[in-house]
Amino acid sequence: MVFLPVRSSQRQIDTLDEAAAFFATRQRIVVLTGAGVSTDSGIPDYRGDGTPRRKSMTLDEFMSSAQARRRYWAGSHLGWAHFNRTRPNPSHYAIARMQQAGKLTAVLTQNVDVLHERAGTQGVVHIHGTVNTVSCLTCGATYARGDISEALVAANGDYFDQAAVIRPDGDAEVSPGDDFVIPQCVRCGGILKPDVVFFGETVDPMITAQSFASIDAADALLVAGSSLVVNSGMKMVQRARRANVPVIVVNRGETKGDRYATVRLEGSTSTILPVLAQALS
Numbered sequence: 001m002v003f004l005p006v007r008s009s010q011r012q013i014d015t016l017d018e019a020a021a022f023f024a025t026r027q028r029i030v031v032l033t034g035a036g037v038s039t040d041s042g043i044p045d046y047r048g049d050g051t052p053r054r055k056s057m058t059l060d061e062f063m064s065s066a067q068a069r070r071r072y073w074a075g076s077h078l079g080w081a082h083f084n085r086t087r088p089n090p091s092h093y094a095i096a097r098m099q100q101a102g103k104l105t106a107v108l109t110q111n112v113d114v115l116h117e118r119a120g121t122q123g124v125v126h127i128h129g130t131v132n133t134v135s136c137l138t139c140g141a142t143y144a145r146g147d148i149s150e151a152l153v154a155a156n157g158d159y160f161d162q163a164a165v166i167r168p169d170g171d172a173e174v175s176p177g178d179d180f181v182i183p184q185c186v187r188c189g190g191i192l193k194p195d196v197v198f199f200g201e202t203v204d205p206m207i208t209a210q211s212f213a214s215i216d217a218a219d220a221l222l223v224a225g226s227s228l229v230v231n232s233g234m235k236m237v238q239r240a241r242r243a244n245v246p247v248i249v250v251n252r253g254e255t256k257g258d259r260y261a262t263v264r265l266e267g268s269t270s271t272i273l274p275v276l277a278q279a280l281s
Contacts, residue, residue, distance in 0.1 A: 013263040016272065020279035022263055023248065026103065026220040031095055032236050033109045033116070033269075034226025036251055040089040040270045043082075043113055045225075059198040066182065069191070073183065074176040076194060077152050077160060080131050080145060083113045091224065092119035094273035101280045106214035110226060110233055112196045125211060127203055127232050129196040134183075138190025148183050148192065155181035203232050215239045222248045222276075225269045228256040250276075 013019050023029075035045035061068050096119045098104050108125045109116060114132055116124045134143045153160060159180065183192050197203055215221055221240040228234045237257040240247050246262035249255055250272050258264055265272050 012261060014265065016265060016275055019248070019263045019265055020275055023220070023222075023276045024279040026280075028105045028217060028219045029098065029103050029222055030106045030108065030214050030218040030220070031098070031104060031222045031224060032226065032233060033091075033095070033107070033111060033224045034228075034230075034233060034251075035111060036225025036227075037091045037095075037109075037269050038086075038089070038111055038113055038115055038225070040091065040268065041086045041113075041115055043086060056199045058200040060200065062193065062198060063191070067178070069182050070176045070178075070180045073152065074156075074159065074180055076131075077149055080149060080194075081160070083131055086113065086115065088115045088119035089270050091269040091273050092116055092121070094277040095224075096120040097277040098280055101277070103280045105218055106211070108211050108214070108236065110230065125207060125214075127197075127207055127211065129194075131194055131196060133195045134192050135195055136185035136188065136190045137193055139185060139188040141185055141187045142195075143192070145194065151183055152181075208232075208235070211236060212239050215245060216243050218243075218245050220246050220248055222250070223255070223257060223261075224250045224273060226251065226255065227253065 013022055035043070039045050057068070057072050062072055092115050095104070095107060095116065099107065099121055106125060107116060107121050107123070108127055110127050112126070112128055112131045114124075114130050132145045134145055134148045135141065159176065184190065185192055215236060216239070218240075221236065223233070223237065226233050228237060234256055237247055237260055241260050247257060247260050248263040248265075249257055249261040250265045250267070250269055252266065252268055
């Protein structure tokens with residue numbers, strides 16, 4: 001059977017019972033998650049109520065000056081420490097149960113918080129990287145984030161005792177002085193950067209190719225907690241559309257992919273995903 005994107009002549013499924021029944025017939029599901037999956041763990045999303053509106057740092061800005069890197073590393077440490085204290089919520093556990101049921105062929109995430117892994121999901125494809133490792137931009141050496149964070153705290157005394165507004169990309173609102181010590185590569189003295197994709201930076205082509213291949217072989221793409229405003233996510237929906245793979249969108253608020261959805265459910269992923277996971281079992 002061939003599934004086509006929703007057109008004006010087709011009725012979009014928007015009730016949970018119908019959606020669960022449709023979902024239960026899927027055997028090869030790819031999941032794409034966004035920031036909305038982690039909001040109930042205490043990590044803010046980009047566009048929800050009360051979300052900080054400051055623009056995230058770009059790679060060019062990060063590379064432009066030591067002061068820019070001071071600001072980034074001070075905020076990034078506070079954000080990482082907050083991420084490290086968070087715990088998975090029902091959304092993450094529901095996706096882990098879907099995988100355990102043998103119905104998921106891939107889990108793709110735009111999030112950098114590694115909460116899927118903490119919930120038990122295996123083989124997560126991180127489209128935007130993760131906050132848990134750091135690499136040298138000169139020699140390529142890789143470090144555990146915990147080791148870098150210990151060095152930051154040791155070098156900067158009580159600076160990190162302050163409260164800060166945490167952002168969904170693992171950054172925070174701070175203004176460190178010139179005396180703030182930023183980490184350097186112990187092998188070559190080069191610039192260190194967390195292994196996350198900065199705004200304006202290109203997603204690894206191998207990650208994109210891997211994601212596209214999984215969608216091509218799927219019989220459903222479940223988009224959970226993403227507004228699909230970021231191109232990397234919308235490209236996945238467009239790939240599904242070209243492959244005639246039905247798209248299931250679960251989100252609080254409108255998304256750029258709504259018009260392509262066979263199923264569109266409005267609401268919290270923490271409420272809806274457990275119901276869909278139960279349908280698979």
